Amino acid sequence: MSKIANVYANSLFEISLEEKIDKQIKEEISQISNVFNRESELVKVLDAPMISKEEKDAVLDSLFTGKVNKYLLNFFKVMTDRKVAMYINEALEHYVDIYNKHYNIEKVIATTAIEMSDELKNKLIEKLQKVTGKTILLQNQVDKNMLGGVILKFNDAQLDDSIAMKLKNMKDELAKI
Numbered sequence: 001m002s003k004i005a006n007v008y009a010n011s012l013f014e015i016s017l018e019e020k021i022d023k024q025i026k027e028e029i030s031q032i033s034n035v036f037n038r039e040s041e042l043v044k045v046l047d048a049p050m051i052s053k054e055e056k057d058a059v060l061d062s063l064f065t066g067k068v069n070k071y072l073l074n075f076f077k078v079m080t081d082r083k084v085a086m087y088i089n090e091a092l093e094h095y096v097d098i099y100n101k102h103y104n105i106e107k108v109i110a111t112t113a114i115e116m117s118d119e120l121k122n123k124l125i126e127k128l129q130k131v132t133g134k135t136i137l138l139q140n141q142v143d144k145n146m147l148g149g150v151i152l153k154f155n156d157a158q159l160d161d162s163i164a165m166k167l168k169n170m171k172d173e174l175a176k177i
Contacts, residue, residue, distance in 0.1 A: 005087040009094035012075050013102075021069055026099045028068045029092045035063070036089040046076075046085035056080050106134040108154040113146040128152075 016022040046056055064073045079088050128136045149162035
């Protein structure tokens with residue numbers, strides 16, 4: 001995480017918390033963050049020195065006015081004006097991380113061989129919430145190459161309870177004999 005993105009994300013979070021719009025900003029970020037990923041040309045336009053501030057503001061206004069909170073729109077304009085538009089997407093991602101940490105929310109990715117049923121997802125969420133004491137946001141990723149089991153990734157950690165890992169551990173144990 002760049003220091004620049006970190007500074008801007010923290011500033012946006014502080015003001016949104018003060019204004020009691022932090023949840024709204026997080027939801028809007030979730031809806032629009034792909035814009036900066038998908039539209040690489042947008043960042044190039046916002047970073048282009050030959051395009052005036054007024055033109056850049058007009059582009060941002062046309063894309064986001066009425067779709068996002070004025071603080072979020074101004075956030076984009078400030079970053080563009082200060083010539084750090086290339087960090088907008090990273091700052092948005094960091095805002096969500098700050099929000100989640102503030103509200104004790106943990107994102108967990110469960111990788112399985114097949115899509116988990118809603119019932120199984122709910123059981124896993126309940127168990128993880130009991131163990132961690134956090135609100136769990138579970139995302140299920142399917143890896144058709146897995147034999148079975150589950151791999152959980154969260155907070156830069158990984159818990160591998162896949163069949164492949166169990167077989168590897170068994171092989172390692174047998175090799176010691």
